[in-house]
Amino acid sequence: MxxxxxxxxxxxxxxxxxxxxxxxxxxxxxxxxxxxxxxxxxxxxxxxxxxxxxxxxxxxxxxxxxxxxxxxxxxxxxxxxxxxxxxxxxxxxxxxxxxxxxxxxxxxxxxxxxxxxxxxxxxxxxxxxxxxxxxxxxxxxxxxxxxxxxxxxxxxxxxxxxxxxxxxxxxxxxxxxLFTLPKTQTAAGTADIMSHVYEQYFQKDDEAYLSDCLCESILKTCIKYCPVALENPKDYEARSNLMWASTLALNGLVCAGKGGAWTCHPIEHELSAFYDITHGVGLAIVTPSWMRYILREKTLHKFCNYARNVWDFEGEDSMELATKGIDATENFFKECGIPMTLKEVAIEDKSIHDMAVATTNHNDMESCYVGLSTEDIETILKNCL
Amino acid sequence: MxxxxxxxxxxxxxxxxxxxxxxxxxxxxxxxxxxxxxxxxxxxxxxxxxxxxxxxxxxxxxxxxxxxxxxxxxxxxxxxxxxxxxxxxxxxxxxxxxxxxxxxxxxxxxxxxxxxxxxxxxxxxxxxxxxxxxxxxxxxxxxxxxxxxxxxxxxxxxxxxxxxxxxxxxxxxxxxxLFTLPKTQTAAGTADIMSHVYEQYFQKDDEAYLSDCLCESILKTCIKYCPVALENPKDYEARSNLMWASTLALNGLVCAGKGGAWTCHPIEHELSAFYDITHGVGLAIVTPSWMRYILREKTLHKFCNYARNVWDFEGEDSMELATKGIDATENFFKECGIPMTLKEVAIEDKSIHDMAVATTNHNDMESCYVGLSTEDIETILKNCL
The missing domain is CATH 3.40.50.1970 (Rossmann fold)
Structure with missing residues (x-):
């Protein structure tokens, strides 16, 4: 810690x-x-x-x-x-x-x-x-x-x-x-909450078991209750759990004892700056692509924990298990009705290079969980097309 | 909530x-x-x-x-x-x-x-x-x-x-x-932390999914790190996780949205009052006996969650699964070196009735997770002999 x-x-x-x-x-x-x-x-x-x-x-x-x-x-x-x-x-x-x-x-x-x-x-x-x-x-x-x-x-x-x-x-x-929120705002808001947690869960200084368990708690809560709130906007349990989850996700609790720079937020920031898309939607699009790109020997253990503790998956093969967790993340956002490709939000191939350059210009992306170059970010974004 | x-x-x-x-x-x-x-x-x-x-x-x-x-x-x-x-x-x-x-x-x-x-x-x-x-x-x-x-x-x-x-x-x-704490204090302190969480996890007003996940996070942290701290008192990760767990266990976080009276603390209070035993030890002794006594149709679901989410047990038979979680709790305290019977801490059969009466006299034990009469408490304590 x-x-x-x-x-x-x-x-x-x-x-x-x-x-x-x-x-x-x-x-x-x-x-x-x-x-x-x-x-x-x-x-x-x-x-x-x-x-x-x-x-x-x-x-x-x-x-x-x-x-x-x-x-x-x-x-x-x-x-x-x-x-x-x-x-x-x-x-x-x-x-x-x-x-x-x-x-x-x-x-x-x-x-x-x-x-x-x-x-x-x-x-x-x-x-x-x-x-x-x-x-x-x-x-x-x-x-x-x-x-x-x-x-x-x-x-x-x-x-x-x-x-x-x-x-x-x-x-x-x-x-x-929250009862009268449109579905799109409920879904994008939940993606925002989850992204806050991902940014703090996947970090370089990664030895704070209790904080990671708290991260997993908030993610499980979002996964359980966002679909309920979308189905029945006046479900009090769903709305109250999501509301409290949003507060706890970014009050310093879940990053206690951890450290490192954020990844998806800086990238999404440029998507919003170039195309004025909804912040939560941009985050949902970028997240699974980023996860797949940084999945490697060094991060495998963490993605297995994620698949096991958040999604309740099991399996002997670590790479398969980790991939199941990432796929589930993408499917979850999709099922919440979030457009999950850049094309669907009218972001074009031709701007991707500029957005990647802007990301590395404005942020120290080397300090992220897995350090990213402009080319890395370009690839992550191209995989979202 | x-x-x-x-x-x-x-x-x-x-x-x-x-x-x-x-x-x-x-x-x-x-x-x-x-x-x-x-x-x-x-x-x-x-x-x-x-x-x-x-x-x-x-x-x-x-x-x-x-x-x-x-x-x-x-x-x-x-x-x-x-x-x-x-x-x-x-x-x-x-x-x-x-x-x-x-x-x-x-x-x-x-x-x-x-x-x-x-x-x-x-x-x-x-x-x-x-x-x-x-x-x-x-x-x-x-x-x-x-x-x-x-x-x-x-x-x-x-x-x-x-x-x-x-x-x-x-x-x-x-x-x-915490590096220089005697083993007995480390173990009793952890039992105290866990009991604080049990009191808030098992409550009558029981619909706060996120708070329950946070409870499970703290319990898992105690189970993971107390044995490490006992084995190697200067393990910084173990000590830091236990220290932060103790703070979060009783600052209002894990009972947010829940409600109901505590059970084991009032009972232990009388053990300490009559025999001046260590608070955490008394709690560890009473807890598994209380859990077994209140395990029934109405509480089965919660104890299955406990066995599954805290102890990682699985199983088709709910009663068997719940019992595995309770047994694991008792074994855990035992392996931490805590004396787990009343006899071991020199508490005698003859005082049990008086301690049970004192518990119900001083507390509204009907408002607990499962309401308890003096006779119920007497049985719970007798089962600890």
């Missing part, structure tokens, strides 16, 4: 009707609230009205319209509102993008320059307004971690940033908010 | 030499430190000297000699020191008993009456001094939760108390501190 720091300080209130705790959770920080949300979904859910009712004793300033890939322009507007209205606490209601925007806004409130600086250089993040979230999507884990991803459309840049001070003080997780 | 609150706010610093972070972690709270510790073990480890060196810029008041079952007399003395020296932060260095004492001391610092009141009635716990811990034993999980157990020798009472405000602000977990 590597040394690690684990500090998931968020006060989680999980379950039906937990929204009633919102006033109590906010009161600790003050009366001036910046309410950050996205499109109309929280109004359709009835959540917007409920929150306004619950927060009658508070002074609420609204920042609506945060984009699915949150933009620095929205963040700048949020920061302006914080400074103008002496905001005490930032309340994000929505999915990961909304929460990510809220984080940089909360940091920007104490920063004199352009908040884009905090995205480019996380070391500039200092004091941060307290953040409280109400989650309406199970995917990014942003509700219990210090990460944020922000896009700048002027410079065509999209960067991840983060700080321990970005970790929300409290998050309300009510699985019933 | 039941609704739940999860708030494990402790800043965990895990690994070799993490003690160097101690001054930084304390500085946030002030310069006046109450150092709470037990016998001489932290001096033998060299930890005492190291801490005194590291904290040269701090003003340290010491409370040594906290008992293995911490007594209210030590707590009272700690509270007196806090008030006299205007203590800012309580630093507990040791195992669970030391940390438990520190918690009630930290609460007592803001309480005008006798701190025993806070043990008898947790609702009286209000403001609490910040608590920082350095853990030297893997067992109770006290380093990341709000629980404390304190004994009163005058009234012959031993009660558990707790408050979210008791949760330590930071805990340093260095697995090398």
């Amino acid at each position: 590597n040394n690690f720091k684990f500090h998931a300080r968020t006060d989680i209130r999980f379950g039906r009707d937990q929204i009633i705790n919102l006033p109590g959770l906010l009161t600790a920080y003050g009366k001036n609230v910046l309410l950050v949300y996205g499109g109309g979904s929280i109004k359709k859910l009835g959540l917007y009205g409920q929150i306004i009712d619950l927060l009658k004793g508070f002074s609420i300033v609204e920042l609506p319209g945060v984009e699915p890939n949150p933009r620095i322009t929205s963040v700048r507007e949020g920061v302006r509102l914080c400074k103008q209205h002496k905001i005490d606490v930032v309340l994000a209601v929505g999915g990961g993008s909304c929460i990510d925007a809220a984080k940089v806004i909360a940091g920007g409130a104490f920063y004199d320059g352009d908040p884009w600086d905090l995205v480019v250089d996380p070391s500039k993040i200092d004091e941060v307004l307290p953040i409280v979230t109400v989650l309406t999507l199970a995917a990014t884990g942003s509700e219990m971690n210090g990460n944020a991803v922000i896009s700048n459309m002027e410079t065509k840049e999209k960067f991840g940033t983060g700080s321990p001070n970005f970790i929300p003080m409290a998050s309300i997780l009510d699985p019933t908010y | 039941n609704n739940f609150k999860f708030h494990a706010r402790t800043d965990i610093r895990f690994g070799r030499d993490q003690i160097i972070n101690l001054p930084g972690l304390l500085t946030a709270y002030g310069k006046n430190v109450l150092l709470v510790y037990g016998g001489g073990s932290i001096k033998k480890l060299g930890l005492y000297g190291q801490i005194i060196d590291l904290l040269k810029g701090f003003s340290i008041v010491e409370l040594p000699g906290v008992e293995p079952n911490p007594r209210i007399t030590s707590v009272r003395e700690g509270v007196r020191l806090c008030k006299q020296h205007k203590i800012d932060v309580v630093l507990a260095v040791g195992g669970g008993s030391c940390i438990d004492a520190a918690k009630v001391i930290a609460g007592g610092a803001f309480y005008d009456g006798d701190p025993w009141d806070l043990v008898v009635d947790p609702s009286k716990i209000d403001e609490v001094l910040p608590i920082v811990t350095v853990l030297t034993l893997a067992a109770t999980g006290s380093e990341m939760n709000g629980n404390a157990v304190i004994s009163n020798m005058e009234t012959k009472e031993k009660f558990g108390t707790g408050s979210p405000n008791f949760i330590p602000m930071a805990s340093i977990l260095d697995p090398t501190y």
Whole structure:
């Protein structure tokens, strides 16, 4: 086990009707609230009205319209509102993008320059307004971690940033908010959760048995419940297990004692940058191709564990067993209705080289579980066509 | 899944030499430190000297000699020191008993009456001094939760108390501190960890698949690494996995979404009260007998899951499969060198009735996974002779 720091300080209130705790959770920080949300979904859910009712004793300033890939322009507007209205606490209601925007806004409130600086250089993040979230999507884990991803459309840049001070003080997780999600979002969100776990399960510093067992637990949960949620969107057990899985997948728990760079996320990042496809879909497409490409003597043991512990497969022949696990991964995503080739999401052969170059330009892909060159990535992507 | 609150706010610093972070972690709270510790073990480890060196810029008041079952007399003395020296932060260095004492001391610092009141009635716990811990034993999980157990020798009472405000602000977990533990403590500590998990795994409100998988992860970790640590006390992987398992077993993670009363702990509590045996040993003795007694149609499915997912057993016949899992549990404790009968720890037949009566008098045993009467408990204990 590597040394690690684990500090998931968020006060989680999980379950039906937990929204009633919102006033109590906010009161600790003050009366001036910046309410950050996205499109109309929280109004359709009835959540917007409920929150306004619950927060009658508070002074609420609204920042609506945060984009699915949150933009620095929205963040700048949020920061302006914080400074103008002496905001005490930032309340994000929505999915990961909304929460990510809220984080940089909360940091920007104490920063004199352009908040884009905090995205480019996380070391500039200092004091941060307290953040409280109400989650309406199970995917990014942003509700219990210090990460944020922000896009700048002027410079065509999209960067991840983060700080321990970005970790929300409290998050309300009510699985019933997932009941009305479209199937495509349920499936892509699950692929995102699973990819977070894969990135942490398959790593260079790989001696942390307990953390690996926790990884397998989350993967098994996704595999068991995503099909149930797709079949019956109002299945509470399925939705609650997926929601809690998304939170635990990226709060520092499953990588405790492990270390190494991520692989599929940097590759997918370029797919999304070049073609604006859904993040979870890109991850689902790349994952099995990557697994097949890196399956070799050195990784065989790990892929056998994966096949055995996550998929319950058995077999004497290690290579056969490992391959069964990878095939099952691909079939699972397919059966969840995710398009599993680049062609299906209109990504063309001719861009593959450029996307592979961009991946290695922007990331140290040599530090991944199996180090990858531009040519390696090109092959992985070609195998997805 | 039941609704739940999860708030494990402790800043965990895990690994070799993490003690160097101690001054930084304390500085946030002030310069006046109450150092709470037990016998001489932290001096033998060299930890005492190291801490005194590291904290040269701090003003340290010491409370040594906290008992293995911490007594209210030590707590009272700690509270007196806090008030006299205007203590800012309580630093507990040791195992669970030391940390438990520190918690009630930290609460007592803001309480005008006798701190025993806070043990008898947790609702009286209000403001609490910040608590920082350095853990030297893997067992109770006290380093990341709000629980404390304190004994009163005058009234012959031993009660558990707790408050979210008791949760330590930071805990340093260095697995090398476990290298010098005697085998008996390693084994009993592991039995304690496993029992914490069994209590949460086998519960009445039993629909939280992810939490059950996390339970199985911790159990598998204990089963894999306790024998390794017994064989080679300085095996870092074994010690680190056991240490982290103990923390995660009782920080609210594995019972998220589940509910119901504990069974073996209340029964063992009376064994310890009547005969002063080691808590972990008592738990190991009672557990398999309890499992066999409650194995029936209604619980069969769960015990089959346990046998399959924790012990990797297979089989068509459910009752046979479940029994294999229970037998394996008993054999495991035996092979770890734990005495597995009441006779071996000098507990006599004649006290069994009284201990069973005391168990049902002090606890609502009807709310357990399988509700138990005094007669049931008597039978379970008789089967341990």
